[in-house]
Amino acid sequence: MTYCVGLLVRQGLAMLADTRTNAGVDNVSTYRKLRVYGNDGERLIAVASAGSLSTTQAALERVRLGVTAPDTGELESLDTAPSIHRAAYLLGQAIRATRDAMEGLKQEDVNFDATLLVGGSVGGEPTRLFLVYSAGNFIECGPDTPYLQIGETKYGKPILDRAMSYETDLDEAVKIGLISFSSTMRSNLAVGLPIDLMTARSGESAALLVHRIDEHDAYYRDLNDRWSAALRAAQASIPRPPYHA
Numbered sequence: 001m002t003y004c005v006g007l008l009v010r011q012g013l014a015m016l017a018d019t020r021t022n023a024g025v026d027n028v029s030t031y032r033k034l035r036v037y038g039n040d041g042e043r044l045i046a047v048a049s050a051g052s053l054s055t056t057q058a059a060l061e062r063v064r065l066g067v068t069a070p071d072t073g074e075l076e077s078l079d080t081a082p083s084i085h086r087a088a089y090l091l092g093q094a095i096r097a098t099r100d101a102m103e104g105l106k107q108e109d110v111n112f113d114a115t116l117l118v119g120g121s122v123g124g125e126p127t128r129l130f131l132v133y134s135a136g137n138f139i140e141c142g143p144d145t146p147y148l149q150i151g152e153t154k155y156g157k158p159i160l161d162r163a164m165s166y167e168t169d170l171d172e173a174v175k176i177g178l179i180s181f182s183s184t185m186r187s188n189l190a191v192g193l194p195i196d197l198m199t200a201r202s203g204e205s206a207a208l209l210v211h212r213i214d215e216h217d218a219y220y221r222d223l224n225d226r227w228s229a230a231l232r233a234a235q236a237s238i239p240r241p242p243y244h245a
Contacts, residue, residue: 001190002033002151004048005160006117007177008129008141011170012201012208013119015129016177017048018151018185020192034196035060036210037078044120044205045078045087046198050151051114051134055102059094059114067094081122088118088130088138096136115150120200127202155187156180170199170208175223178213182224195220 004017017034031053037045049056066077067090081087095114102112118138119129129141131148141148143166149157163176174197184191194214200207213220 002050003156003184003191004033004050004117004150005177005180006119006129006148007173008146009166009168009170009173013127013129014170014174014177014199015046015048015117015119017196018191019194021053032196034198036198036207039207041206043122044200044207046119048117049114052112055098055112055114059098063090063094083122083125084120084128088132091116091118092132092136092138095134099134117148117150121203121205124203124205152184152188152191156184159183178220178223179227182227
């Protein structure tokens with residue numbers, strides 16, 4: 001299990017991903033699930049992944065080397081994609097091709113589904129964020145619901161629904177995203193630190209921040225403690241129900 005979230009606000013983009021993989025109670029490892037490509041002022045493509053690690057790694061290698069795009073017949077890669085929309089399309093094709101190549105694993109009852117969050121800006125275009133499904137299709141994030149999630153989404157969703165809007169400041173969006181992770185990790189031990197974080201200003205093709213938050217991070221520890229205390233205080237401040245037997 002994993003948890004990744006992308007937050008798209010007027011000021012820019014934040015993407016966060018945990019790093020825990022679990023192949024059983026005695027096989028827990030750390031793998032990077034948020035990868036940043038380009039980041040050179042001309043091309044910023046951030047990819048967060050959830051699901052089958054083998055499918056994700058194979059698909060990312062395919063699109064790094066180049067995939068033959070069905071709509072053009074040309075060999076294209078993340079280095080040549082002219083837009084984030086095109087990068088999402090190519091990653092969708094790579095995921096689909098990888099799943100097709102692994103078709104025989106169905107007989108072994110192996111789940112090789114994977115989903116991706118793809119965000120960033122190429123050549124100064126407006127920053128965009130997409131969710132790419134295992135079948136290769138994808139949807140785009142918009143101002144009405146300025147976030148996308150993959151993986152273990154249910155525990156971290158309520159704070160996003162209540163606190164996030166398209167007008168939220170970028171730094172505030174990062175804080176809300178970390179609270180969403182705190183809530184998720186509290187309820188599901190299969191999601192855990194470290195958390196990888198990337199932020200970028202709208203329309204910029206270089207990251208503002210690429211950072212890893214581990215168990216020694218003072219800000220995250222304080223945020224986690226403050227959020228727990230705030231929830232307890234809010235619960236205690238609400239009058240008890242007037243229903244009596």
